[in-house]
Amino acid sequence: MQTGEDIQGLRKIIDFTRLISIFILSIHFYICCYQAFSHWHWTAAITDRIIGNIARTGLFNNMLKPKLAALLFLIISLIGVKGKKDEKINYRSITTYLVTGILLYFISVLCFYLHTSATMIAIGYMALTGIGYLLILTGGTYLSRLLKEKLDKDIFNTENETFPQEERLLENEYSVNLPAKYRLKGKIRNSWINFINPFRGILVAGTPGAGKSYFVIRHIIDQHIKKGFPMFLYDFKYDDLSKIAYNKLLNYKGSYPVKPAFYVINFDDLNHTHRCNPLDPQSMDDITDATEASRTIMLGLNREWIKKQGDFFVESPINFLTAIIWYLRKHQNGKYCTLPHVIELMQIDYDRLFAVLLEEPEIRVLINPFISAYNNNAKAQLEGQIASAKIGLARLSSPQLYYVLSGNDFTLDVNNPKEPKIVCMGNNPQKLQIYGAVLSLYISRMIKLVNRKGQLKSSLIFDEFPTIFFNNIDSLIATARSNKVATTLAVQDFSQLKKDYGAEQADVITGIIGNIISGQLTGDTAKTLSDNFGKIVQDKNSMTINSSDTSITKATQLDYAIPASKIAAMSSGEFVGIVADNPDCKIQLKVFHSEIQNDHAAIGHEEANYQPIPVIEYVTPEDVEENYKKIKEEIRQLIKDEMEKLTARQPIEEKPAETGDKEEEKPAKTEEKEEEKPVETEEKQEKTVENREGQQDQSDTNDEQSISY
Numbered sequence: 001m002q003t004g005e006d007i008q009g010l011r012k013i014i015d016f017t018r019l020i021s022i023f024i025l026s027i028h029f030y031i032c033c034y035q036a037f038s039h040w041h042w043t044a045a046i047t048d049r050i051i052g053n054i055a056r057t058g059l060f061n062n063m064l065k066p067k068l069a070a071l072l073f074l075i076i077s078l079i080g081v082k083g084k085k086d087e088k089i090n091y092r093s094i095t096t097y098l099v100t101g102i103l104l105y106f107i108s109v110l111c112f113y114l115h116t117s118a119t120m121i122a123i124g125y126m127a128l129t130g131i132g133y134l135l136i137l138t139g140g141t142y143l144s145r146l147l148k149e150k151l152d153k154d155i156f157n158t159e160n161e162t163f164p165q166e167e168r169l170l171e172n173e174y175s176v177n178l179p180a181k182y183r184l185k186g187k188i189r190n191s192w193i194n195f196i197n198p199f200r201g202i203l204v205a206g207t208p209g210a211g212k213s214y215f216v217i218r219h220i221i222d223q224h225i226k227k228g229f230p231m232f233l234y235d236f237k238y239d240d241l242s243k244i245a246y247n248k249l250l251n252y253k254g255s256y257p258v259k260p261a262f263y264v265i266n267f268d269d270l271n272h273t274h275r276c277n278p279l280d281p282q283s284m285d286d287i288t289d290a291t292e293a294s295r296t297i298m299l300g301l302n303r304e305w306i307k308k309q310g311d312f313f314v315e316s317p318i319n320f321l322t323a324i325i326w327y328l329r330k331h332q333n334g335k336y337c338t339l340p341h342v343i344e345l346m347q348i349d350y351d352r353l354f355a356v357l358l359e360e361p362e363i364r365v366l367i368n369p370f371i372s373a374y375n376n377n378a379k380a381q382l383e384g385q386i387a388s389a390k391i392g393l394a395r396l397s398s399p400q401l402y403y404v405l406s407g408n409d410f411t412l413d414v415n416n417p418k419e420p421k422i423v424c425m426g427n428n429p430q431k432l433q434i435y436g437a438v439l440s441l442y443i444s445r446m447i448k449l450v451n452r453k454g455q456l457k458s459s460l461i462f463d464e465f466p467t468i469f470f471n472n473i474d475s476l477i478a479t480a481r482s483n484k485v486a487t488t489l490a491v492q493d494f495s496q497l498k499k500d501y502g503a504e505q506a507d508v509i510t511g512i513i514g515n516i517i518s519g520q521l522t523g524d525t526a527k528t529l530s531d532n533f534g535k536i537v538q539d540k541n542s543m544t545i546n547s548s549d550t551s552i553t554k555a556t557q558l559d560y561a562i563p564a565s566k567i568a569a570m571s572s573g574e575f576v577g578i579v580a581d582n583p584d585c586k587i588q589l590k591v592f593h594s595e596i597q598n599d600h601a602a603i604g605h606e607e608a609n610y611q612p613i614p615v616i617e618y619v620t621p622e623d624v625e626e627n628y629k630k631i632k633e634e635i636r637q638l639i640k641d642e643m644e645k646l647t648a649r650q651p652i653e654e655k656p657a658e659t660g661d662k663e664e665e666k667p668a669k670t671e672e673k674e675e676e677k678p679v680e681t682e683e684k685q686e687k688t689v690e691n692r693e694g695q696q697d698q699s700d701t702n703d704e705q706s707i708s709y
Contacts, residue, residue: 014080021073024059025133027051028066029126036122063109067129071105071136078140094142101135104128159186160538163561166579166589170194174457174486176202176223178216180575180594191594193517193579194587198224198459198486200514200580201477205491205529210519211572212490213241213463215596220461220488221245228255229459229486230420232446234439236464238266238426239613247610249422260420263410265442267400267435268428270619275407278438278445279325279342281334283411287326287362289448292471294321296444297339300437300469301392307502317389320370321346323363330360336634339441340402343393344635350374350382356642395434399628403619405438406631412446415458415485432467440469447476450485457484465489466496474508489513494525514580519570526564533578533591536561562593573598 030037030051037043060066108128111121154160162184169192171177178193195202202220206212221241224231225248235241246262253259266273279293298318299305305314324346328337345353354374357367373382414421425442427435443462447470450458462468470476477487489509491497497506510528518529535558544551562576570576574595581587 010080014077017073018077021070021077024066024073025070025129027054028060028063028070029122029129031055031060032063033118033122033126035118039119067105070133074133074136075140078137078144081141081144089142089145094139097135097139097142101132101137101139103132105132105136108132157538158183161536161559161561161563161566163536163591163593164589165189165191165592165594166194166587167191168194170196170585170587172196172585173227174198174484176220178219179597180592181597182592182594191592193575193577193592193594193596195515195579196585196587197580197582198488198515199481199484201512202486202488202515202517203491203510203513204488204517205493205521205525206519206575207492207521209572210521210570211575211596212519215519215573215575215598216517217241217461217463217488217490218244220459222248224459224486225249225422226252226255228257228457230260230415230456231422231459231461232414232443232450233422233424234443234462234465234468235424235426236467237429238268239424241461241463242424242426243610243613245422245424246613247606250611256420258418258420260422261410263421263423264426264613264616265404265423265439266426267404267431267438268426270400270403270624271615271617272613273404274409274616275404276410276412276442277338277405277408278412278441279329279337279339280408280411280445281329281337283413283445283449284329284334284337287322290325290329291318291322292444292448293441294318294325296440296469296471297321297437298389298392299471300440301395301433302388303469303500306469306500306505313384313388316369316385317392319366320386321389321393323357323366326363327357327360330362331638336638338631339396339405339438340631341406341635343397344632345638346390346393348635348639352639352643355646356639359642359646392437396438398434399624401434401438402631403624403627406627411449412442413449413455414446415450415456417454417456420456427464427467429467436468443468443470451476451480451483453483455483457486459486459488461488461490463490465491466500469500474505474512477509477512493521493523494528495523515577517575517577518567519572519575520568522568526567529567529576530560530562530564533560533562533576535559561591566593571595 030047034043054060058065059069105128108125111125111128114121114124162182164184165182167190169177171194174197176195176198178195180191180193181188182191183189198220204212204216218241221231221233221244225245231245233241233245242264249260249262263274263276264272265276284290284293295318298314298321299309305311308314321342324342325337328334328341328345331337348356354367354371357363358371370382370385373379373385410421410423411419412423413419414423423446425439427439447460450460462470473489476485480487494506494510497509501509516529516532521529537556538559540555540557542553542555544553567576574593576591576593578590579587579592581590
């Protein structure tokens with residue numbers, strides 16, 4: 001008990017023990033140096049008699065026993081000492097005192113071998129032994145003042161924030177498994193990052209240089225191709241990832257029941273690209289497909305519109321583009337249904353364009369507002385509705401783009417069981433604004449074909465995902481799991497998604513993905529991940545030092561397993577994250593903080609032996625220019641032919657002039673009520689195409705031609 005009486009009693013015992021030690025050492029000096037004491041007249045008969053009786057105990061038979069006994073009692077007295085703790089005292093100084101003291105304490109016996117007087121020998125022996133004794137006493141006292149608990153030994157709390165991680169290799173026919181190492185209470189242990197259900201989505205995040213491609217994405221490509229996945233790969237910095245996919249296909253082509261074909265879309269080098277029409281009429285079943293394609297193109301060209309969906313001047317150009325696409329889809333069974341033909345048809349003047357578009361009944365409701373604005377001389381409104389679409393698409397009017405977009409080398413049904421494919425789509429960071437919209441259209445059309453029942457398992461990998469616009473990506477991740485579509489999204493930061501997709505859409509994307517792996521991140525993204533990873537029980541120690549005692553308090557508390565500051569300070573190749581499991585394969589330890597292990601020498605040797613992506617077809621500038629002119633000529637000829645048909649049909653549709661007045665007095669038919677009537681003046685009545693469709697028996701009493709002409 002820490003009471004005053006107990007402390008005083010302990011102190012008396014310590015003093016008494018130390019006194020015994022000094023007493024034994026003093027008798028030893030008296031016996032060994034008796035001649036010197038006699039010479040100094042420090043002897044007495046009664047003293048000699050008492051010491052003689054003590055010597056008969058056998059303790060002083062030689063010189064070693066009494067010194068060891070004195071040292072033993074000294075050590076016992078030091079055990080109970082509680083000195084004032086001092087942070088400046090260290091083990092080095094204590095060791096120096098103790099070692100020096102012990103050496104002097106025991107080698108002092110060499111003084112008896114000196115050839116000098118007994119007095120000098122006695123003085124030297126007692127002096128060296130006494131100094132050694134005092135040094136041992138000092139070292140022992142400092143040892144009691146040593147601060148044994150060093151609270152600053154882990155100043156960054158690294159060891160306290162470690163936690164157990166999954167060390168089993170959990171593999172199945174779909175999984176992605178990454179070998180790693182992690183730290184647990186000062187020890188390095190082997191672990192595995194097991195994405196056993198990639199169909200719940202994989203989000204790869206990290207700042208530039210964090211190692212997303214080198215440590216994660218290349219392994220996803222490797223393992224999925226090895227396990228027979230058809231693949232779509234969006235390669236932002238072509239051909240870094242495409243070359244990996246091509247060579248992995250050469251190595252693992254035996255993994256597929258039907259060998260997949262390898263296709264590349266690359267707008268910069270036409271010799272290394274296939275041609276593909278994203279508006280393939282065979283894949284567009286109804287007008288909703290045209291609407292989705294139109295929305296993807298326009299929002300890809302005008303990213304700020306993503307946050308303004310539903311506005312009049314956003315939806316109007318989307319509807320107008322939808323009408324153009326669907327007209328070409330229906331015209332001659334989609335003979336000219338390509339994006340280059342859409343761009344060229346949109347540039348036709350309004351008179352002829354509206355007349356031709358009205359020939360398709362399914363799109364009349366889409367173009368009706370534009371024709372009304374035109375007939376009402378609301379040219380400013382009409383230009384506001386259509387000009388943004390024409391201006392945006394005009395940026396895509398390039399011979400190179402026309403060449404790639406107008407071909408039909410392959411279709412986008414990547415996971416077709418009869419014709420599996422590995423499609424690599426390249427981008428160029430310098431031409432992001434132009435290529436991004438076209439690539440977004442490819443991806444949008446591809447997703448519709450991939451996310452169907454009865455198809456093969458497939459892997460979709462999007463490097464630098466925010467550089468493209470993919471509408472309804474959250475629906476893909478939410479619904480494609482049942483169709484065995486594994487989606488991998490690579491981003492640099494969540495703020496990128498918020499900037500390009502809007503805060504709500506970005507939150508949905510990051511919220512529904514089951515597998516997250518992140519390298520170095522900062523700011524709000526690091527805080528969000530830290531919150532998702534949760535808290536663990538950590539030790540919390542505190543110490544109070546006063547003049548007489550030291551108080552140490554130990555407790556536990558819940559704190560973040562991976563703080564945001566730790567995520568912001570990670571090295572390249574170091575990743576944190578959380579994995580999703582399956583009902584038949586539970587993972588208790590889902591959170592990880594480890595360093596992925598790559599065999600750098602093997603990867604370097606493998607890359608040195610990579611085969612380049614072969615030339616698809618040698619394309620000359622003349623071929624590209626000829627294709628460009630051909631598309632323009634086809635649209636010009638289409639308009640000419642349709643206008644000739646309308647002109648030829650007009651006399652048949654006209655009635656005798658004298659019946660015109662009577663027919664004008666008749667009430668409009670039921671169909672006429674559903675359509676918008678044209679604006680009439682007192683002198684002239686200009687007829688719109690809508691009126692002519694509903695009133696084919698009416699005569700045209702004007703000399704002025706209507707829009708249909």
